[in-house]
Amino acid sequence: MTPAAQDQKLKGKETISEQNNNHEVSVKYRVTVVGSGNWGSVASKLIASNTLKLTSFHDEVRMWVYEEILATGEKLTDVINQTNENVKYLPGIKLGKNVIADPDLEHSVKDANMLVFVTPHQFMEGICKRLVGKIKGDVKALSLIKGMEVKMEGPCMISTLISEQLGVNCCVLMGANIANEIAVEKFSEATVGYREDKEIAQKWVQLFSTPYFLVSAVQDVEGVELCGTLKNVVAIAAGLVDGLEMGNNTKAAVMRIGLREMKAFSKLMFSSVKDSTFFESCGVADLITTCLGGRNRKVAEAFARSGGKRSFDELEAEMLQGQKLQGVSTAREVYELLSQRGWQELFPLFTSVHEICIGRLSPSAIVEYSEHTPNFSLVEGSAQLI
């Protein structure tokens, strides 16, 4: 049964039982979105359109906003609540009157039983620490965050950070989801990754699905999350190729090699990762859209055009006005893991992206063969490891 049909059935039940003065719908979920950047705002809009229609959810969607003062001197939260628009991160789009911006993190989550995390990944450790002991016992979490942390023992995915620090079930939602396109309701797909509990995954599918946003679920949290995370490194490579004006064949080659490294790396880190996940929206589709139209691609193109003379930090601040890149830090994190294991030569694309980002190699090294730069002909090596 589709999520819409399920809810229709639920609504039917409620009407009948209301007439009998005997409510069968006892659980109403309260949703809080932790994060309010470009994708965080669009996610809130999607969710808010559904909570109004689905009887098993409270209408109101609380959105935690990292407070900032706008050029006008006003607080971002006040402006969002007055205009129903995130004028800084998603201008021109109404979020829905049932979206309430809240600058107080602890207050925003205290009544929620469904928490959607969508901040740049570098802020999540601090946010989780602040939330310990501040959430309800029965909370379910969902991460829309593309990124990871590196620990001594290996990669720590953001969903694991959330699960472990907060003691909650955490699914993920990733996909070919350039936020500005979904904001204007252009058709897109997404993938929910879950560990064991299919019912929880279906609840998330129901909360996000609309006629223009098609969501499906797969039992592979790490696979889905690593796809979303690693494609940002490949997008940097694609942007470098654009900046060097190498053309479509080169860009396609970089995407193919990148996809191969994504798969090899994911399966080496988590043997449970499924091949089929790479063919979902979170896999090849997200890789394509990000390499064609994402922010990582855009800033990497500018970096290459400057001959590597301008830093990613400087370009990010100038070009994205507060929005954050994830690819540069993810390339560093991946490199750390590869160095720990002595695997750099087996992942030439991942390795060279990091070395270009830190200025050790020039942008053109992304397509050069030499004994000093990573050699793409070794790309088959990573496949031999799995």
Ligand SMILES: NC(=O)C1=CN([C@@H]2O[C@H](COP(=O)(O)OP(=O)(O)OC[C@H]3O[C@@H](n4cnc5c(N)ncnc54)[C@H](O)[C@@H]3O)[C@@H](O)[C@H]2O)C=CC1
């Ligand atoms: N924008 C997009 O098209 C998509 C983004 N994503 C992922 O969603 C996640 C969030 O990205 P966006 O919503 O696009 O954010 P964004 O990059 O547009 O905005 C940055 C956000 O970080 C906040 N921030 C700044 N300093 C902070 C701090 N110290 N602590 C906490 N928050 C702080 C800002 O207030 C702002 O909300 C990322 O992992 C990204 O990869 C996933 C799919 C699509």
Ligand SMILES: O=C(CO)COP(=O)(O)O
């Ligand atoms: O993840 C994205 C699309 O699915 C957005 O990628 P960027 O952060 O490169 O814009």
